[in-house]
Amino acid sequence: MAQRALPKEMEEKMQKAKDMKPEDMLFTYKGVLYPSLLCKPENFKAMERFEAREDDILLVAYPKCGFNWMSHVLKKISDAAHVKRDETAQFTFLEFADPEKLQDLSKLPSQRIMGTHVHPKDIPASFFEKKTKVLVIFRNPKDTAVSYFHFYNKNPALPAFDSWDKFFSQYMSGEVMLGSYFDHAVAWEKHIDSDTVKIITYEDMIENLTEGIQQVAKFFSLTLSDEQVQAIAQESTFETMKNKSKETHGQMGNVIFRKGGVGDWKNHFSEEQSKELDAKFEQCLAGTKIGAKLKYEVHCK
Numbered sequence: 247m248a249q250r251a252l253p254k255e256m257e258e259k260m261q262k263a264k265d266m267k268p269e270d271m272l273f274t275y276k277g278v279l280y281p282s283l284l285c286k287p288e289n290f291k292a293m294e295r296f297e298a299r300e301d302d303i304l305l306v307a308y309p310k311c312g313f314n315w316m317s318h319v320l321k322k323i324s325d326a327a328h329v330k331r332d333e334t335a336q337f338t339f340l341e342f343a344d345p346e347k348l349q350d351l352s353k354l355p356s357q358r359i360m361g362t363h364v365h366p367k368d369i370p371a372s373f374f375e376k377k378t379k380v381l382v383i384f385r386n387p388k389d390t391a392v393s394y395f396h397f398y399n400k401n402p403a404l405p406a407f408d409s410w411d412k413f414f415s416q417y418m419s420g421e422v423m424l425g426s427y428f429d430h431a432v433a434w435e436k437h438i439d440s441d442t443v444k445i446i447t448y449e450d451m452i453e454n455l456t457e458g459i460q461q462v463a464k465f466f467s468l469t470l471s472d473e474q475v476q477a478i479a480q481e482s483t484f485e486t487m488k489n490k491s492k493e494t495h496g497q498m499g500n501v502i503f504r505k506g507g508v509g510d511w512k513n514h515f516s517e518e519q520s521k522e523l524d525a526k527f528e529q530c531l532a533g534t535k536i537g538a539k540l541k542y543e544v545h546c547k
């Protein structure tokens with residue numbers, strides 16, 4: 247099945263963004279910035295009451311950690327394993343769904359696949375109570391910052407930054423959309439040993455995509471042949487996804503599928519900025535399992 251095209255609604259919103267003033271593009275809810283064009287404060291109240299099901303799937307990623315990649319892989323896996331899933335729910339972002347849309351989602355048949363960029367504390371509690379499987383993709387904080395900087399500057403719905411230095415300072419203080427990378431990472435540490443939460447890193451997927459696909463399939467108790475795994479890997483490379491991105495993501499294709507890979511931070515960070523982030527990582531994540539999973543020494547030094 248082809249990946250779903252960017253909904254018409256989203257294309258219309260992007261058109262609307264062109265008339266927005268930069269200062270109106272984000273709003274703050276409980277101390278965190280969200281995109282005005284996609285979210286409303288009332289969405290969060292409705293999310294608190296959302297009823298997850300045991301057989302739902304929730305894909306979670308801090309912005310720019312590889313959500314679109316993993317959602318594509320997950321769909322390919324579920325197609326290959328003939329999972330019967332509801333196409334309407336497909337990767338609806340919980341925080342972008344207004345209360346009526348969330349209500350509609352609650353009426354849909356299983357299996358629903360949903361997505362979110364929010365901090366784990368803002369994920370509806372029912373996902374954890376029902377022991378719904380939650381797949382999280384994480385990426386090293388330096389490449390995430392670079393990807394986020396370019397996303398802000400290329401996305402017509404976000405206020406552009408004059409300079410990398412300005413963006414870096416806001417990223418470090420958590421004054422970016424969806425909040426602080428470090429707050430998210432620290433919070434996932436609490437779930438890392440859960441049988442129903444699987445954290446995979448972007449870098450491990452880059453290093454061995456077939457292994458990543460196998461791990462995801464295993465987490466959802468799906469069996470794939472070696473040929474199926476190889477076929478999914480071929481369809482999920484950066485080049486393949488970027489080449490199809492106009493078809494799959496409309497005008498957002500070039501914004502999302504930028505460069506891919508590991509280490510672009512070296513082309514952006516000053517020595518001082520690199521040291522500042524090293525110190526922050528040490529302060530927040532030294533000795534944690536999530537910190538070890540991110541292989542900071544390998545990817546960020």
Ligand SMILES: Nc1ncnc2c1ncn2[C@@H]1O[C@H](COP(=O)(O)OS(=O)(=O)O)[C@@H](OP(=O)(O)O)[C@H]1O
Nearest residue numbers: 309310311312313314315393483484503504505506
């Ligand atoms: N197939 C594949 N392989 C490798 N890398 C990939 C792939 N697909 C997407 N990407 C890269 O993921 C980055 C976008 O992350 P997200 O999809 O999480 O962005 S978003 O927050 O949902 O907008 C963004 O990273 P950067 O290129 O570094 O900006 C994308 O290029």
